[in-house]
Amino acid sequence: MMTIYTVREGRTVRGEGIPTADELRAAIWIDLLAPTREEEQAVQAALNLEIPTREEMQEIESSSRLYKEEVALFLTANFLYGVDEGEYGSTAITFVLAESHLVTVRYATPKAFAVFSNRALRTPALLQSADGVMLGQFEQVVDRLADVLERVGADMDRASRAAFRNARSHSKVKVKARDAEMKDVLIALGEVGEVTSRANETLLGLSRILTFVGAEKSTAVRKEAKNSIKTLMRDVRSLVEHAAFLNNKANFLLDAVLGIINIDQNGIIKTFTVASVALMPPTLVASIYGMNFAHMPELGWHLGYPLALLVMVVSGVLPVFYFKRKGWL
Template structure:
């Protein structure tokens, strides 16, 4: 789907579909979502630009993601999307920055893009220049990532409190309930790690784009927007550091939760070990008197059976008392 944004008489005009070539050349921002071959051909014919294919956008080397053709800059990065829906992922988005138009090629809709599109309709000043539109989009993405990282940090704090509260609790907690809580904590920490890694991927992609645009001497980037590039780079660096901090904290909490689980498992194994050791002497006594030898004096003794039972009980109690004295129970 093609959506064009044009400013006329101080108002933002939004058009969906393929417009006339003149209208396409007048558009400040051309947004291509899952573009059809006809839409790609229309943009290429009107702007004399080569729109990259989806396969080309998936390339990971820098020379395929950041390059210049004539005076147009081709900038590709991976962006986080779908966090609110719980089905998050990363999608490659290409920004083709020309002197008079900005073309975005994408196959998913990050929330920051949807919010920015609505904001453009209310604020036509955002469409003053193509590079200004791109930098404003990057600013919206950075603001959105900051909100995501803040929420992820809050979720991680709740998960850590839940884990350590159960670990420190002196009350008897049902095993199933405690296992369910620890499972929820592990799932939450796994999601935190996944989201922070994808957010970090987005931030690193933005950092490369901003560095490339700031160093590239192109007429598509206006002097008045150079300061905005430096500000965005500082914001991106601060978020990269915060994402790294959250990732390290998630790894620490993951190790702590796994340690709690190991302690619980060791307690269970200790219980089974004590039970098996305590049952070994009675088993030995019962095995001895289970032999079918004719010359066993105790077999003819009137108190032989209760005496054997007493020996088995005493032989089971003595190891337990010894373990308690040593502090192993």
């Protein structure tokens, strides 16, 4: 789907479908969402720009993601999307920045893009220049990632409190309820780590793009945009540091939760070990008197049977008292 944004008489005009070549040349921002071959050819013919294919956008080499052709800059990075829906992922988005046009090629819709397009409809000043549109989108992405990281931090704090509250809870708490709560904590920490990693990937991609744009001498980037680029780079660096902090905290909490689970499991194993050790002497006594030898004097005693039972009980209780005295129980 192709969407074009043009400013006419102080108003933002949005058009969909395949416009004419004149309409494409008049547009400030051309947004291609999962474009068809016909849409790609229309943009290429009108603007004399080569639109990268989806396979080319997936390449990870820096030279394939950040390069210049004549005056146009081709910038590709992975962006986080789908956090609100719970089905998050990363999608490659390419920005083709020319002197008077910005072409975005994407196959998913991060929320920051939808928010920026709605803002552009209300505020035509956002579409004054192609590089201004791109930097405005980057600012929206950075703001969105900041909100995501704040939410991730809050989710991590809740998971942390739940884990340690569970660890301090008394033994009267049902085992199934504790196991279910610890499972929820592990799932929450796993999601936190996944979202943080993908957010960090987006921030690193933005950092590379901004560094490339700031260093590249191109008429597509105005001198007035340099200050915005520097500000964005500072914001991106601060978020990268915060994302690294959250990732380290998630790893620490994951280790702590696994340690708590190991302690609980060790307690269960210890119980089974004590039970097996306590049952070994009675089993030995019962095995001895279960042998089929002809001459076993105890079998003829009148009190032989209750005496054997008494020996089995005493031999089973003594190890338990020994373990308690040692503090192993």
